[in-house]
Amino acid sequence: MSSAKSGVLSFVLGWGAALLLFFPILWMLLTGFKTEVEAIATPPTLFFSPTMENYQAVFQRADYLSFAINSVVVSVVATALAILIAVPAAYVMAFFPTKRTRGTLLWMLSTKMMPPVGVLVPMYLLFRDFGLLDTLTGLVIIYTLMNLPIVIWMLYTFFKEVPPEILEAGRMDGARAKQEVTLLLLPLALPGIASTSLLSIILCWNEAFWSLNLSAHNAAPLTAFIASFSSPEGLFWAKLSAASTLAIAPILVFGWMSQRQLVRGLTFGAVK
Numbered sequence: 001m002s003s004a005k006s007g008v009l010s011f012v013l014g015w016g017a018a019l020l021l022f023f024p025i026l027w028m029l030l031t032g033f034k035t036e037v038e039a040i041a042t043p044p045t046l047f048f049s050p051t052m053e054n055y056q057a058v059f060q061r062a063d064y065l066s067f068a069i070n071s072v073v074v075s076v077v078a079t080a081l082a083i084l085i086a087v088p089a090a091y092v093m094a095f096f097p098t099k100r101t102r103g104t105l106l107w108m109l110s111t112k113m114m115p116p117v118g119v120l121v122p123m124y125l126l127f128r129d130f131g132l133l134d135t136l137t138g139l140v141i142i143y144t145l146m147n148l149p150i151v152i153w154m155l156y157t158f159f160k161e162v163p164p165e166i167l168e169a170g171r172m173d174g175a176r177a178k179q180e181v182t183l184l185l186l187p188l189a190l191p192g193i194a195s196t197s198l199l200s201i202i203l204c205w206n207e208a209f210w211s212l213n214l215s216a217h218n219a220a221p222l223t224a225f226i227a228s229f230s231s232p233e234g235l236f237w238a239k240l241s242a243a244s245t246l247a248i249a250p251i252l253v254f255g256w257m258s259q260r261q262l263v264r265g266l267t268f269g270a271v272k
Contacts, residue, residue: 032242078143158192
């Protein structure tokens, strides 16, 4: 196959995959501008007169800004706390490994395989006894613990790509551990740290299980905002689509603006 045909095929396949992945988001966006009758019509309504009544109903029913602020605060603070804990942990395991390091990393990763519902009851009781139910502090704690294994694993991988000779040279010049990390390691691994932070923010933003079970009103993020539009009468698809669009819009814009940094971080150290 010639290079021209290969390029055309790659272009078509790439755009085809992109459109396939983007289609559910596009359909949700369009459904938010339909009436409830048009939203559940069979076959689906492709041509319709857009209406803003669903968005008006969403803003009248709930304080969107309050939910959005909760999501931002919890996602950013939980990510910052996870990075703060993960950096020294990954640094020690990457540059001062022991025979138990690999086992520790595998054990941390294995905790992500446990269904969250399996520990819901004890976690709920602990949060109740410590007064953390429906608080931003409680969600920050659970989100930090939820993402910490992945954050440590990613930072460990990025730190392993940093040439140890650079850190050894710093030690020879008298750098202490704190200076070694802050002045040498962090600047060199900044793309990896940035991509890890972005991924952690996205995971926190999209987390629904813990937010629905450990928050009610005061600390409820946007995932709880979406869930509030399901009712005993059934699902109102047009209003639910409008609420979902409002909930994912900030993180979509954020991801689009930071995609260059995310790709750069994920490919950090790929070529030596």
